[in-house]
Amino acid sequence: MKCEICGKREGKGNSVSHSQVKTKRLFRPNLQKSMVLYKGEWQKMNICSKCRRAHARGDESKSPEHTR
Numbered sequence: 001m002k003c004e005i006c007g008k009r010e011g012k013g014n015s016v017s018h019s020q021v022k023t024k025r026l027f028r029p030n031l032q033k034s035m036v037l038y039k040g041e042w043q044k045m046n047i048c049s050k051c052r053r054a055h056a057r058g059d060e061s062k063s064p065e066h067t068r
């Protein structure tokens with residue numbers, strides 16, 4: 001899974017217990033399904049929370065889910 005706007009993907013690392021035993025884990029981007037105006041069309045896309053916030057700041061008033 002990756003963000004469809006910025007292409008952010010999972011990162012790998014270790015989770016480390018108190019006894020310093022290391023097991024592999026994934027760091028996933030905070031992906032949300034969201035309606036976004038992308039390339040001139042409203043689409044439901046898997047985007048990360050940072051892209052979602054950036055988008056909401058840009059044209060929140062134009063969003064069909066937030067018509068005021």
Ligand SMILES: [Zn+2]
Nearest residue numbers: 003006048051
């Ligand atoms: Zn993103």
